[in-house]
Amino acid sequence: MTLAGIPLDFILFALTLLGVALFHNHTLFVAVTGMIVIALYKILFGDFSGVTGVHGLGTLLAHEWVTLGNLLGLLLGFALLADHFERSHVTDMLPNYLPDDWKGGFLLLVLIAVISSFLDNIAAAMIGGAMAHVLYRGKVHVGFLAAIVAASNAGGAGSVVGDTTTTMMWIAGVRPGQVFEAYVGAGVALLFFGTIAARQQQAYQPIMKDNPRGVKLDLPRLGVVALMLLAAIFTNITLNIHRPDLLNEWPLIGLSVWVALLVTAGWRTPTWSLLPGAFRGSVFLLSLVMCAAMMPVKALPGASWPSALGLGFVSAVFDNIPLTALALRQGGYDWGFVAYAVGFGGSMIWFGSSAGVALCNMYHEGRSVGAWLKGGWHVAVGYVLGFIALMLVLGWEPEADVGTPHAAPITTHSEPAQTNKP
Template sequence: MRWPAVIVLILLLTPFAAAAAPPMHEIAVFGIPVEFILFAFTLLGVAFFHNHTLAVALTGLTAIVSYKLEFTGFHTGAGLAGLAGHLEHEWVILTNLLGLLLGFALLARHFEDSGVPHILPRYLPNGWFGGLALLVVIFVLSSFLDNIAAALIGGTIAASVFRYRVHIGYLAAIVAASNAGGSGSVVGDTTTTMMWISGIAPHEVFHAYVAAGVALLIFGIPAAIQQHRFSPIVRDVPQDARIDWTRLGIVAGILFAAVATNVVVNSAFKSLADSFPFLGVAVWVAILFAARKRQPEWSLLPEAFKGSLFLLTLVVCASLMPVEKLPEASWYSALTLGFVSAVFDNIPLTALAIEQGGFDWGMLAYAVGFGGSMIWFGSSAGVALSNMFPQAKSVGAWLRHGWHVALAYVIGFAVLFFTLGWQPLATESGTAQAIESLPAAAPQIENPLMAVRETLR
C-alpha cells in the first residue's frame, strides 16, 4: 500500500461517513464524532508513512475542513465565515509556534557550533557511569534546547565516544532523556512551548521534573550498562577544541528574550497577548540582533519550515476537534495519553488537551512528552535520531532492548502522582473549567500521601 492510498482513503471517508446526515449536525460512528475518526486516520498515516508526513497531514486537514464546511460548521459559525473566524482565533498561537520552532532550530545550531558538545566528552567518566553521565547531560541540554536538538547532539556525542557502535537500548535512552529533560521546561519541548503560548505559566509544568528525574534513573542505569557491555566509552577530544563564548552568549540571549517577553506580556499587557505574536517576534528580533556577531545557519530554515508546517497542520487539525466530546480530564486520562503518544504524535494530543483544558499540566507534559519515547516514531526526537541511526527503526528491537523506557514511564508517573497528586488548572483557550477534584469514577483525593497520613491517624 503506497502512501497516496492513505490520502485517497482519508478523502473518500469524509463524504461517505457523513452522507446520511442533515447539514450542520454532529455525526458520530459508534459514538465517536467523525472529526476524531478523520484525525485518527491522519495520525495513522503519519505513523506509517514517515517519508510523506506533510502530505498526509495536509490531506487530513483538507478532509476535516471539508467535512466541517459541509456538515457541522465550526465553533465560530458555519461555512467559510466560520472557518475564517476559527483561524482568526488561532492565528496568534500558530504564528508564535512557527516563530519559536524556526528560531529554536537556529538556536540549536548556535549551541552546536559553540563547541560545547565537542568539549563535553572530555569530562565524561569511564565505564558505564560515563554513559549515564551523557544521558544526564542530554537531559539538562533538553531543558533549554528543543528536545530534537538535544537528542541529535547526544547522538553525535554518543557516536563519537562509542565509536559509532551504539546499542539500540541506549538510543532509546537518548530519546527518553531528551524528552524527559524537556518535559518540565517551556523552552525544552514543543508540547510545553504550546502550553506556554496558551497562557500556562512556566511553573505550572515544572513539577514534571519530579517524574522525569525518577524516570531518568530507572532507564538510564540499565541503558548505560547495556551500552558499556556492547561498546565501552572512549573519551578522545581534539586538542584544538574550544568554546565559542560569543555563540554561547547568543543562545542565552535568545532564551532570555523569549522568557522575558512572555513574563512582561502576560503580567503587564495580558489584554494584548491574544492580538499579536509577541513571543515569536521577540525570538526573531534577538536572532537578527545577534546576527551582527555570529551569522545563524540560514540554510537550516527550508527544512525547518517544512517540519514546522507539518506540526502546525496537526495543531490546526486538533483545534478543529469537538473537545467537548472527550472524556473528562483526569490523572488516568493523562496516563493514557502517555501510552497513546507512543504511537501518535504528541503535538496534536497536546493541542487537544489544551483545547479541552482542566489538566494538571506538569503531569500531562511528562506523560505526552516522555510517553512518546516508548516507540521510535512516538516523538520527533525519536524520528530524528533514528534517521541518524537507521538500525533503530524497528519497533520490535526498540521495545525489546528499550524495555526500561516503558518501565520508567510508569514508575515516574506513579511517583509524581503519589507525591504531589493531581493538580488541575484550566487554560484561557480551553473550553473546560478547572477541576476541583477527580471525577467520581476515580478516588476523590488531591494528594494520595495526605490520604494515607489521615488514614494512619
C-alpha cells in the same frame, strides 16, 4: 456524519496518523493531505465549534495562529541555534567531563533535562541532539533519540517556563509548586529510561573518550546561542508576569528568537541552508496540530487518576495544548499529575511532541513509529513507572477549580473563539 458511532472527523484523523506511521518516508505529504481532507470535510459537511463553512475555518485559524506562529518560529530558530551550538565547539569539549562508559550518556540525558527546566523543550532537544552527534560520531541509536526527547520533555514537565502546557497552567492560576510535583514522576522515569537508553547507545556506538586536539571555542558563536536563549526566556517570563494578553495575541516568543538571531547575524552568519529541511519538518508538525484543532473534542472523561494517566498516552498522538486547555476548563484534576502526563507523554512517539519532530529534522532515521517504539520502549515503561511513583509518593489530591490571576479564562477550539488560548 458517523461511522459505527464514531464521528468521521476522528476516523479521518486516525487514518492520517496511521499513514504517518506506515509511510514514514512521506510524512509531510500524508500530514498535509490529511489536514486538507479534514478541512474540506468540515467545510462541506460539518462545522468548526458551531461556525460553518469557510468562515468557520477562518475563525479557527484566528484562534490558533499564535500557537502555530510560535511553533514555526521556535522550530526554525532553534534549528539554526543547534547548528551554532555545535559549531562553537562546546560539544568537542564534553569528552573531558563525561565518563567514558554508559554513564556518560546517562549524564548527558540528565543535562538535557536540566536545560529544559528553564528553556523551551525544543531547544533542549536540539542542543542534546547536537551534543550526541559529536559524542557518538554521528551514530545515535533510535532508542537514545527517544531518550533525548523524553529527557527534554521530562525536564520541562515540572517547570512553569519549561513547557507550553505548564505555562498555560501557570497563567490559568495553577501554582508553580503544584506543577513542580511533576518532577517526582519525571525523575523516576528519567532514571529508568536514561539508564537503559545510555546502555543501548554505548553498545551501539561507544562515547568518545578524548576530545580532539587543538579544539578552540568559538566564543562569538557561543554568545549568539546565549542571546537567542536569553531572548526566549526573558520574553516568556516577563510577558507571562506583566502582559500575558500580548502572548495570547502575538507569537512573541518565536519572534524574540528570530530578532536575536538576525541582530547577531553580523557576528556569526547562520547556516541558512538548514532552513528548507527545518521548514518541511515544521509544516508537518503544524499540519498535525491543525488536524487536532479541528477535532470536535468538547470534554474529557471525568477527572480522576486513570483519566490523567490516559492523557499521557493520548498526547503521544494528539496535540497536548488543547488537552491541557480542556483539563483546565473542566477542573477537578491534580495538576502535578496533569503536568507530568501531558508534558512527558508525547515522548512515546516521535511526532507526539514538538521536541521529537525538531530532533527528527536532524536525525531522519527517527521518523519511523515502529523503530521508535522498538528502540524507545523504555520511554513508555518509564512513563508508567513515573506515574506510579507520583501515586505512591504524593497521592491523587485533586483541586476542584483553578483561579485566573494572570489572564482571562482559557478557551479551546471546542468552543467559540471569543478569547485566545495561551
